[in-house]
Amino acid sequence: MSENISANPLVSFCFTTFKRGAILKSTLESIRLQGYTNYEVIVSDNDPEASGRHFVESMNDPRFKYFSNGQNLGMKPSFNKSLERSSGEYIVMIADDDPVYPDMLQTLIDLRASHPGYGMYMGGCDWFCADKDVAKQYKLDVGTNSCISNEHDLNFVQIFTPSDFIMNLFTFRIFSHFLWSTCIVKREILVKLGGIPDYGTPFLGDYAYMSVSSTQGVVVLNRSLGCQTIHKENFGRNQNEQLPVLTRNFPVYMESKLSYLPEWPEIKQLMERFFGLWITGHMAFLHHYYKKNGLDNKSLVEAEQEVMKTGFVNRFRIKYQLKKNTPALHDFIVKAKKLIKG
Template structure:
């Protein structure tokens, strides 16, 4: 779905990367296949040698924007650099190894339009475990694991207050179905929080 972009992108994909150019490029390719097109991609590279630059520039798309941090800031500070550099109303905080399905954005935009006024919209996801060690760590199978809940019908929508969402997240009632790469979050919320806090683990922020 094309949209008038004169006011700027509605969504910003915010990346951090570090010396994983081929993996990054694969995820960027998946974003370029989005049916919904009013977005930008911000890549903040923790490699001082700017090894990710060529992979981003090879997209040949002005929506894909590359920035070298000049030093390795660490994962969360680099994500926050991407947030600072973004201009979308909504943010997708996306890891460089999290490819997305072509209908991801359109699905979330439809959800936003049907349920206006919320700060975050989230969809289901698949987890891919490349080997037995990774699968064992997450108690999943090798290969693709669907994390869509089997407790509800397909396209079921559940609405949470802020407090209920936090409670359900930290009691692991929604964690197995949740990845930050499958959410759009209002940028002004993240800015008001001064970005993503760093608790020493990629799973908390």
């Protein structure tokens, strides 16, 4: 049963937004449908013209609180502004285009009650795609695509130590994809960390966030609690200059936060393998995307040259060239290897 609305909310939803009022409103509506009611919503707006104010105030709900940053701080600093402005014991970091399901909070609060004492409680997610061309490029179905595990029953619960969680996160043994808005994290953990990860780019921010937030252990439920909207305006298609920044800074940031773990040498190897596969896959996708849409790929080629200078990324150069130039052959080889392994 939900707790009553109070001056001290248990959960704070922390948003950043920038000139996407209609999308923001849709996600705010998904929060207002929550069965669990003891929460607040903090929206930090990067638009100097404060265009998001109307959409937050139109909720006509004192739990929904609007703040103008006065300038465009960027995604990560704006998220951290929302964290500063929050007061809940637990935090949900949420993008303005990733709605959550009506039972999301109640499910996680129940999970907390049945497994007390951990720092993060997490559910799975779906990917939702309405555009057939975008779906084809991502190899998705039009509509809802589940990202939860097929290795476990629905509602299966797993409990992880920090090291086990991070190793499973980077090897996709929990879910095929993750969404930070389908988990609650103790605010004290994020404050101690200095806020959400900020290493110069939003790329892979969700993986960094979940990794460094696992310090008090993680409880994971095999059930979708929200969805990531896949559309033509998703972050990552026009920020090629940030890919070398990511390659330089992400591994350094992760080591600075996780090297205290005894298992760090093993985690580092898994993290570097994950990173190499992710960034080469992302760049291959962009090459196909630009070609299909007749876009100039000069900035991508420049970024690619810088990224591939990094040793643990360059190890995947053959796989990358296959995905980039002969994707059908790459997919055939991957399927053949899976069949051989049984």
